């Protein structure tokens with residue numbers, strides 16, 4: 001592998017191992033961070049993920065169980081930085097929460113336990129997992145191992161919403177550095193930080209360590225987010241229509257029919273699902289500043305698996321003093337204004353399912369999920385990967401968008 005990311009004249013690159021590499025989210029993060037790194041090897045057991053990794057990076061990860069690696073194997077790579085995004089199922093709310101008793105947690109603990117047995121243990125670790133990991137047995141064990149091996153840690157729960165991306169997916173991140181390496185802001189050592197402020201040097205935000213992020217801070221992040229539209233590959237409804245602030249969103253049935261446009265048709269939510277699960281769906285608009293986390297069951301199930309996108313935007317303007325409303329219906333084919341009586345609107349708005357049908361909700365495409373997960377434009381899937389497989393693997397992977405703003409430390413230089 002040994003592909004360096006350094007520029008001529010720069011210090012020696014970090015030698016990096018990427019455990020649980022999946023489709024390479026950690027590797028893209030390092031690249032995006034502009035870190036001077038040599039990716040020495042990647043490890044993953046999953047064939048499909050490895051196909052996608054190989055397609056994008058021209059290198060096939062070591063395909064096998066991480067649990068079978070020995071200290072001698074690890075030494076042979078001479079790597080000083082480890083990236084680890086172990087399986088989340090042992091800690092997810094949807095899972096059985098078997099924690100360290102779940103076989104899927106054991107390879108992670110095994111690799112950490114091997115670390116002191118290597119002749120050159122890593123000097124830096126990055127760990128990513130779901131929220132819930134921070135209170136797990138596995139986390140407790142990880143903290144013990146790292147402390148014994150003289151690591152200092154800083155831990156975060158952060159979401160793309162904190163970085164201008166209209167997507168709520170809080171994740172746990174741990175950065176660990178082995179002494180004498182140190183963090184620029186030692187006040188955050190051994191703390192769990194739940195807001196981005198400290199990354200940008202805002203000390204007042206450190207108060208949130210250990211507690212939930214204050215609503216005010218979250219609201220500020222939301223306001224600063226770009227609209228969902230910026231992340232779409234198929235742009236639909238507004239078609240340049242910029243409604244005045246007095247226009248308001250409504251659900252109205254029987255709006256314009258949208259005609260099939262090529263492959264987009266496969267993403268529309270079938271009527272049968274709207275009828276059955278409509279009440280449980282999270283529907284967002286192109287101008288929304290937030291959508292919900294996509295899970296690996298997205299596209300197979302609609303309930304609680306991630307947001308859907310309204311492809312017909314309906315906006316209503318009530319003219320004061322008149323018993324009518326102007327209804328603006330915008331789709332990819334254009335925009336139309338219809339005049340309806342207030343009575344008619346009230347009667348129709350009561351029928352929620354019919355209203356949803358009028359919005360023609362669709363799934364976000366895998367490319368759009370990749371965009372919300374901060375994958376670069378040049379990332380793509382090999383042809384043979386099916387639509388369902390694409391959803392499964394892209395929903396498991398997200399770039400550590402904050403790493404690049406934070407982790408680069410000049411003091412690493414002296415250790416190489």
Ligand SMILES: C[S@@+](CC[C@H](N)C(=O)[O-])C[C@H]1O[C@@H](n2cnc3c(N)ncnc32)[C@H](O)[C@@H]1O
Pocket residue numbers: 020021022023024025026043044045046049064065066067085086087088104107393396397398
């Ligand atoms: C949460 S995903 C990692 C996602 C990854 N960061 C990415 O960008 O796609 C966990 C990955 O670990 C792999 N995996 C789980 N247990 C493993 C094991 N014992 N040995 C090797 N790979 C394993 C899975 O195949 C999956 O791709």
